Amino acid sequence: MKRKTLALLAALTMLALFPLAGATFYTELVTKVMILAIFALSLDLLVGYTGLVSFGHAAYYGIGAYVLGLMAPKYEAANLWLTLPAAIVLAGLAALAVGTLVVRVKGIYFIMVTLAFAQMFYFVFHDTKFGRGSDGISMNFKPVAAIGDFTPFDLANAAHVYYFVFAAMLAVFVFLRLLLRSAFGRALQGIRSNEQRMRSLGFPVYRYKLASFAIAGALAGLAGYLSALQFGFINPELLSWHQSGNVLLMLILGGLGSLYGAVVGAFAFVALQELFSSVTTHWQLLLGGTIILLVIFLPGGLASVMNRFERTLIGESGDE
Amino acid sequence: MSDAILATQGLSRRFGGLMAAGNVTIELHRGRLHALVGPNGAGKTTLINLLSGELHASAGTIRYRGEDITHLSPDHRSRIGIGRSYQKTNIFPGFTAFENCRIAAQSRTPRALHIIADAFDYAPVCDAARRALEAAGLDGRGNRVAAALSHGEQRQLEIAMVLATAPEVLLLDEPLAGMGAEEAGRMVELLKKLAPDHAILLVEHDMDAVFALADTITVMVSGQVLESGPPAQIHASVAVRQAYLGDGTAAAAAS
Numbered sequence: 001m002k003r004k005t006l007a008l009l010a011a012l013t014m015l016a017l018f019p020l021a022g023a024t025f026y027t028e029l030v031t032k033v034m035i036l037a038i039f040a041l042s043l044d045l046l047v048g049y050t051g052l053v054s055f056g057h058a059a060y061y062g063i064g065a066y067v068l069g070l071m072a073p074k075y076e077a078a079n080l081w082l083t084l085p086a087a088i089v090l091a092g093l094a095a096l097a098v099g100t101l102v103v104r105v106k107g108i109y110f111i112m113v114t115l116a117f118a119q120m121f122y123f124v125f126h127d128t129k130f131g132r133g134s135d136g137i138s139m140n141f142k143p144v145a146a147i148g149d150f151t152p153f154d155l156a157n158a159a160h161v162y163y164f165v166f167a168a169m170l171a172v173f174v175f176l177r178l179l180l181r182s183a184f185g186r187a188l189q190g191i192r193s194n195e196q197r198m199r200s201l202g203f204p205v206y207r208y209k210l211a212s213f214a215i216a217g218a219l220a221g222l223a224g225y226l227s228a229l230q231f232g233f234i235n236p237e238l239l240s241w242h243q244s245g246n247v248l249l250m251l252i253l254g255g256l257g258s259l260y261g262a263v264v265g266a267f268a269f270v271a272l273q274e275l276f277s278s279v280t281t282h283w284q285l286l287l288g289g290t291i292i293l294l295v296i297f298l299p300g301g302l303a304s305v306m307n308r309f310e311r312t313l314i315g316e317s318g319d320e
Numbered sequence: 321m322s323d324a325i326l327a328t329q330g331l332s333r334r335f336g337g338l339m340a341a342g343n344v345t346i347e348l349h350r351g352r353l354h355a356l357v358g359p360n361g362a363g364k365t366t367l368i369n370l371l372s373g374e375l376h377a378s379a380g381t382i383r384y385r386g387e388d389i390t391h392l393s394p395d396h397r398s399r400i401g402i403g404r405s406y407q408k409t410n411i412f413p414g415f416t417a418f419e420n421c422r423i424a425a426q427s428r429t430p431r432a433l434h435i436i437a438d439a440f441d442y443a444p445v446c447d448a449a450r451r452a453l454e455a456a457g458l459d460g461r462g463n464r465v466a467a468a469l470s471h472g473e474q475r476q477l478e479i480a481m482v483l484a485t486a487p488e489v490l491l492l493d494e495p496l497a498g499m500g501a502e503e504a505g506r507m508v509e510l511l512k513k514l515a516p517d518h519a520i521l522l523v524e525h526d527m528d529a530v531f532a533l534a535d536t537i538t539v540m541v542s543g544q545v546l547e548s549g550p551p552a553q554i555h556a557s558v559a560v561r562q563a564y565l566g567d568g569t570a571a572a573a574a575s
Contacts, residue, residue, distance in 0.1 A: 182438065202427035
């Protein structure tokens with residue numbers, strides 16, 4: 001068996017067994033990381049595979065979270081099977097609407113307009129009665145997963161939430177893996193490689209980019225929804241540009257355009273954050289320094305280590 | 321005019337004060353190879369860019385099978401059957417040669433928006449890609465990453481990608497540029513094979529190839545059509561000889 005497959009299986013087994021250790025704090029921490037991994041995976045589709053560097057991806061994360069907060073009734077629990085699809089669809093539609101305008105521009109302008117739209121959404125939730133202002137929304141009840149009288153799992157139980165998020169992360173990973181091998185996904189990678197040639201070969205590039213932007217937004221909405229579900233609390237900071245920047249940093253840490261990189265990056269980012277914040281209150285300085293060093297010495301991100309390792313140890317024939 | 325597949329009328333493109341292409345009227349016919357020659361800066365590539373839609377015309381019209389396509393986007397023009405190659409190799413360097421052609425062929429299928437099925441499992445597109453590689457003389461090179469191909473092979477790939485889109489009109493911008501004698505010979509053979517069922521516009525500096533292949537030659541100088549006609553007429557033309565082929569004092573004046 002290939003080394004990479006072995007490493008992947010080992011990681012999956014560890015994640016699957018992790019809550020059995022019974023350390024609730026860490027179970028919740030890894031749940032949070034897996035939610036961020038979904039968020040980073042959604043951004044990888046845009047940045048790593050379509051060549052669109054969005055600096056406003058948190059907008060759709062936040063919208064996904066707010067859909068749950070705003071749909072949840074005050075005195076009873078919201079239903080997962082109703083609110084979750086709504087969050088995905090509405091975040092996707094928001095991305096579709098923004099996308100019709102922003103995917104027309106390129107490079108630095110794309111970065112700026114995605115940021116501008118994200119800030120707009122931020123202030124919609126921050127400054128309006130509809131968005132409940134800067135205090136955000138505290139939900140009184142966790143959503144329930146009831147289908148009629150049957151409730152397959154309990155979203156108030158940290159281990160159940162963990163496995164639900166784990167399943168969601170795997171589903172997103174597999175979905176993106178399939179999508180990237182499909183005709184649509186290959187066209188996106190063609191656009192990233194050489195947009196002009198794609199156009200002259202007959203691809204309506206605008207529509208492909210727009211679809212990519214909307215799908216990425218919908219998946220970010222899923223991540224945001226899960227975050228709201230885990231913490232029961234939503235505020236405008238979920239949409240802030242810090243959040244958009246953090247998810248970009250996760251991708252850069254882990255490595256762009258490999259999917260694995262997005263997951264590894266999310267874990268590394270939170271691990272470094274936890275490590276440095278336990279040492280000093282100026283942890284952001286250390287985190288920033290670490291990221292600069294990584295970019296200099298490991299431009300392909302952490303996910304590239306495995307490939308490099310393989311090449312030196314077992315020669316070129318090892319993979320693919 | 322009637323049986324022309326692609327025809328321009330008074331086509332012009334201005335860059336500020338420079339008339340890069342002025343009042344160009346040409347026709348392309350199925351089964352005919354139309355060569356476009358002229359010194360550097362004559363407006364040959366500008367004309368190809370106008371025909372492929374990568375540049376907007378400042379004035380004039382372009383008709384394809386009688387329909388006005390002057391304002392169609394480049395991707396739309398490609399889909400209705402106008403394919404082009406580039407003077408500077410313009411490929412997907414990180415993809416294999418096969419994938420370069422497969423993605424080109426994929427643009428022809430309504431399945432292009434399938435987002436789950438593996439693209440490599442769709443035989444019609446893969447077959448079209450293989451045929452294009454073979455036609456361009458790249459069979460056996462499919463698994464090579466495009467960036468690792470030799471310069472000549474990359475030029476062949478450039479043509480293979482256009483062929484994979486099964487166009488009716490071929491706009492070829494110096495396909496022989498940078499090729500060795502043997503590769504160039506093969507490319508000339510390929511163009512001969514393609515000519516009967518395509519309408520070809522060939523921009524080329526290699527005069528031997530042009531005179532061997534062309535049914536019609538148009539000579540451009542400084543954005544204007546100097547003369548257009550069968551090879552014998554161009555060969556005998558005093559104006560062309562003076563302006564382009566280089567004839568004593570006239571050559572100095574032209575450059």
